[in-house]
Amino acid sequence: MEKWHVYMDIYQLKQQGFKIRRIARKLGISRTTVYKYLEKSPEEMGEWMASTQTRRKKLDPYEMLIQTWLSEHPDLSASQIHDWLLERYTDLKVGESTVRLFVNELREKYNIPKTEAMRDYQGLQDPPMGQQAQVDFGHTVQKTPDGKEVKLTFITFVLSHSRYKFVKWLDRPLTTKDVIDCHEQAFHAFGGIPYEIVYDQDALIVVSENAGDLILTEAFQAYREERKLTMYVCRKADPESKGKVENVVKFVKGNFAKNRIFGTLDRWKEQSDAWLERTGNGKVHNTTKKRPVEVFALEKQHLRPVTTKLTLSRVDSSITRTVRKDNTILYQSNRYSVPLGTYRQNKIVYIQTDDHSLVIREHQEGPVIANHSISHGKGKLIQDSQHTRDRTKGIAAYMATIAEKFEDKEKAMTFLEALHKKYPRYIRDQLQLMSKALKEIEPTIGDEALHMCMQQGIESATEFGDVVQYIKRQRQVDHAALDHTKEPVKPLNGRETSVDDTKPQTRDVSDYLALLEGASV
Template sequence: MLALEERFMIREMYRKGVSISEIARRTGRDRKTIRQAVNAPDLSPPKPPRQVKVCKIDPYVPYLEQRMAEGVLNARKLYAEILAQGYPGKESKVREFVHDRRPEKDPIGSTRFETAPGEQGQVDWGYFGFITHHGRTCRLYAFVLTLGWSRASYVRFTTSSDTTWFIRCHLHAFAYLGGVPKRLLYDNLKSVVERRDADGTIHWNPRFLDFADVAGFSPQACKPYRPQTKGKVENGVKYVRGNFWPGVHFQDLEDLNNQALAWLNTTANPRVHGTTGEVPFTRLRSEGLQDASKAFTYDTSVMITRRSSKDCVISYEGNLYSVPAAHARKTLQVNITEAGELVVCSEVGQELARHRVLQGRGERSVQAEHYQGLGLPTPRQERTSAIQELLPTTPSPFWDAPVVEVRPLAVYDQLLWKVHDERSSL
């Protein structure tokens, strides 16, 4: 290959009128080489086409783009997914890929407030659309509790955000985290704050305040319209929404909560936290939470009253449940436990019956011993529309008709002729 200077000299001699043969004789080059140098459009030879460098992440680009289109913008989550598919590269390449394609956000300034170990936790709800639960379309909520010092978090999905389930989720969080913080910070939720007066006086939800007293923590409400006051749990909800939720597939609510628990144990709490620079599970050992044993004694049952019918049943959410015959036509107390049991009690609190809560509509849960002593035939089992798991052979409160003797039609014909003859003789 001719050097740049030699090509310039050849082209310069040709411009001065020296023939190609003479240039070849002077330079010792072949005439074809001289002719190529003279006829080339540019002094520099054409560069060979640059080979595109194959990156390790290239085979996974379609998958990453698809997941980002689904809303998965967390690079660590995407890295874990393609790593399971055989990706041999580093996480930094995935971060670069996501960073180049992630929509930019406007910067928001804030002041960080840190608390001492065991001093504070922050609680909030997150809304996650709808779910089909027991054949019904329900709203889906995520309860999130984040400890202020260790940043250890707990999440549980529910189909209700009322006070009862709010308290139940607290108990699940205390069991998971191993104790109760001294203070818990909340937004102005109806399950916590019933109302605020103009002077700022807070009127707490009575049942929740009773629960806080039993559990041994002080509730604290944020000022209205200041969500940054509980920024730790706000970030916790965003973390659930951005890291766990995108692309998750589940069969039912139980399956979703099992996946959320696995995510807490393998991703959320074992990671190095971006603010503390430490692992939340590691710091949790030094959190120094209060003992939660007293909190677990709190009764989280849904408490309602029902009047039993003369058929010895009460109604709850479109289904019927039997009660002892001695308590027919009486006002009874009904407790619905988190485990899905319906407990019927007398006015003084004595337990009378216990059923499994039915999930459908128009069904009956009947226990045979509730009808003993009535002097009536045994209920027919084939009329039972729902049978308790603990009582698989329990009959329903519908009685058989009286037994009728079956006779041939000729008997009735003879009877009619006999009546006719008697009337004729008169």
């Protein structure tokens, strides 16, 4: 009867003037279903419902198998059952929605409710005063006064005993240096350092976990040693082990940031600090039934004192990005160009940002290869005209420029025209490879490579480059053979080679004639 009720609801809403989209949204069904039901008269709808009750379902032959799976594994999802069916019956063509409806019917028919694994939690005593702080990261998307969106990142610290909180905001992704700087600000705000700090396995802090041994990022490891921090890193997918700070992240998002309009970062920080004083640390905590600020007044006396001021000059402030195949990098949902040819597999570049510009370097302290103005839109390509191919130069002019690098320019043009004929769509790429192969080599090597290619019928810039490298290697070998200053190579059999230059003693012919006198013939 459920289909009949849906049918009646659709007709009533239609008569009330609702549009198809509103009807579908109100009833939680697709617009296709609304159109299909509206096409049927009440009589047709009744006949169709009667046919569905007697119609054989596509999955009926698999009913007992699916019922067995559900009995043995009540927590099985319809998606898993769909996958298991396709795994065993490769010719079966059935949609996941069909499997879902069939599974729901079997659960009702055989009374097999879906069970979920529940985790038992145990209340734990709060750590002693000054013993522990928990750290976590979060981000929010806020509306600006002009209706645009801005993504904000924040890091939160909470003292586990008093629940006293510290929050730091940024309008860009955090770097390891930012994380260390936020630690220093938090310790200054707390007036000391807790004896133990609990973290999530964040990539800015932890590289990997090797059988229980944590491998930290180089910068954070140096900071940990300098501050003598005792760290405890939560297991992956185990937020309960740092539940206090998880709740703080939710509290910051839901109580402070939700529906708040973002003006400027400085103003946002002021509002956040005021919220912490008023609510985050000033309101009675639901668990402890005490105000965090009042308990903190006692707890801060138990923190480890900060004895020295830390300098952060050794910490890398760069953010890395992977270069994509189209010679761009992704930053805040936009693509920014790098010079053509920068891309290689797993190629990493370093970026630095401020409020208005994005600077890209191939190496951390290397020269700047790209400098862009940051776009506040999404899905845009920000491209420097110098990073694209020079399309203003005609192919003919490009070919003439390359031919000038050969002694026989006419032969070179013949070879280049053959490339143009063979690779009409990729001729510019072929010419770029030719230019690259001819760069920083002796002109005679290029001429010899050209002669060899034309003699062998080679028509490829890539193979031309291979021939150039072959000739270079051969010349190096020949040069080494002519270098007599090198120590002679000793044979593997260990034989002394000096005997090869020894000449046998020779006698005069008269000596042999004197010996042969009187000999019988």
